[in-house]
Amino acid sequence: MKKLILVACMAGLISCAVDKSKELQTQISSPEDKMSMTFYLLADGSPGYTVSFDNKVVVDSSRLGFELGDQLSLRDGFEISNTLTTSLDDTWEQPWGEQRLIRNNYNELKVELTNKNQINLNIIFRLFDNGFGFRYEFPQQEKLAEFEIMDELSEFNMSDDHEAWSIPAYAGNRYEYLYKKAPVSEFGMVHTPLTIETKHGLYLHMHEAALYDYPSMVVKNMGGTNLKCDLVPYSKTNPVKAYLKAPFSTPWRTVQVGETPGELITNYTILNLNEPSKIEDTSWIKPGKYIGVWWEMFINLGTWHQGPKHAANTENVKKYIDFAAANDFSGVLVEGWNYGWDGNWMGGGTKFEFTKPYPDYDIEYLSKYAAEKGVYIIGHHETGADTENYDEQLEDAYQYLEDHGMKAVKTGYVENGDTLPNGLYHHGQYFVQHFQRVIETGARHKTMIVAHEPIKDTGKRRTWPNMVSREGAKGQEYNAMGGSPTDHVATIPFTRSLSGPFDYTPGVFDIR
Known part of the structure; x- marks a missing residue:
């Protein structure tokens, strides 16, 4: 182990040091030396790291590792078997978005680790000049052919x-809350993205990138200023966080850094930590403005369900199409068009049908009428959070959208609480996997996804x-x-919106 590290040190790839508390340290800096990271093993073989920006501590000494099922611990007892360093300086093009070319x-x-039980675990750190990310990699190995994550030990120990x-x-209303400003010592459990203003004048954005086949990360206060990753469990009755098979790579844990709040907005660390697009021809992906048949239901002028006030009827939708065409809107979102709204539909109370319109909604006629006007109808797939019912219809539902020229769909997962009707967590591994199936089905049928009650954005728009x-x-x-207080409008760009595009529903000024 020490010979391998020594060779890397002599080659100038990483710098190494030893102190009384840490058996071994390895360091790496960002391309312009703005960020620096130290990885270390304690005397008992526990892995950890620290990160600085312009010699200001961003993350103080913080633990890394896992607790697995069958009482198998990846907490300590590690030795470094190898280290590898690489660099990249590339520019890639977004097919759409706020900036066409992005430098990566x-x-x-x-760092390749082996513990006393001969289990291999790799930790990968990437340092940009305005942020960093790290992820774990479980190489293929017999002992981890199938395994369970019980806890991820990743910490973010703040310097102050x-x-x-x-x-x-875990508060029961998904992500739909007002942002509260408070010292990190007063946290309980909080969602990411998490925006921090440090005592030494830096602004931090803590989040994750490339979330696939793994539960969402919540940040938990462990006392004082020590923050820890808390993975959303599979369900309230099942403490397992994730069911995995090696080889497997976790999402990236990310911290973006700015000397001003605005620098967080133009920071593309999360996008850069996602893989390039898996869609070769992206010419059909053209985001635009849309209006929708939905606000009149919110203010009780119309209904989603059938009856004399049913809003998604042919004549009413024609008016919206005409307005969209006259005012340069790309699409018209139509909610309440399909069977499933009659009854208590929240939380899977009814079974939505995604290829069966209500009798007063002539989808054939309206699709053609919209196309003649240069507008397209945006489909609406409210599921009542019944993901199983949606999964059973996914292929037919998206073929139906494609057949009727609906270039986009708004999905919805409304439920009362933080679990789905099947009892699994809305932000756990199961829902992340379901959500990915929807994205990939949409891609096959050339459908843009606008998701409500979603899993949080982690930069997948680069890959998908x-x-x-x-x-x-x-x-x-x-x-x-x-309503919401006016400062919510000014807070959103520096909190939720840092993770990605946001359907904030602008244009609503009056409740009458």
Whole structure:
């Protein structure tokens, strides 16, 4: 082990040092030396790291590792078997978005670890000049052919009691809360993205990138200024966090850094930590403005369900199409068009049908009428959070959208609480996997996804650019339910919106 590290040190790839408390340290810097990271093993073989920006501590000494099922611990007892360093300076093009060309410039350190039970675990660090990310890699090995994650030990130990803007996790209303400013020492459980203003004048954005086949990360206060990753469990009755098979790579844990709040907005660390697009022809992906048949239901002028006030009827939708065509809107969202709204549909109370319109909604006629006007209808797939019912119909539902020229769909997962009707967590591994099936089905049928009540954005729009927008916050539809304070509007760009495009529902000014 020490010979391998020594060779790397002599080659100038990483710098190494030893102190009394840490058996071994390896360091790596960002391309312009703005960020620096130290990986270390304690005397008992426990892995950890620290990160600085311009010689200011961003993350103080913090633990890494896992607790697995069958009482198998990846907490300590490690030795370094190898280290590898790589660099990249590349520019890639977004098919759509706020900036066409994005530079991807980082230095990477991969630390290969082996513990006393001969289990291999790799930790990969990428340092950009304005942020960093790290992820775990479980190489293929017989002992981890199938395994369970019980806890991820990743910590983010703050250097001081910084102020932060956060929303609560496990609070029963998904991500739809007002952001509260408080010292990190006062946290309980909070969602990411988490925005922090440090005592030494830096602004941090803590989040994750490339979330696949793994539960969402929540940040938990462990006392004082020590923050820890808390993975959303599979369900309230099942403490397992994830069921995995090696080889497997976790999402990236990310911290973006700015010397001003605005620098967080133009920071593309999360996108750069996602893989390039898997959609070769992206010419059909063209986000645009849309209006919708939905606000009149919010203010009780119309209904989603059938009856004399049913809003999604042919004549009413024609008026919206005409307005969209006259005012340069790309699409018209139609809610309440399909069977499933009659009854208590929230939480899977009814079974939505995604290829069966209500009798007063002539989808054939309206699709052609919209196309003649240069507008397209945006489909609406409310599921009542019944993901199993949606999964059973996915292929037929998206073929139906494609057949009727509906270039985009708004998905919805409304439920009362933080679990799905099947009892699994809304932000756990199961829902992340379901959500990915929807994205990939949409891609096959050339459908853009606008997701409400979603799993949070982690930069997937680089890999799957048909995933154009999400809700996942307290939007302006709450103006029909008492409204939000005006500072919420100014807070959102520096909190929720740092993770990606946001369906905030602008344009709602009055509840009458």
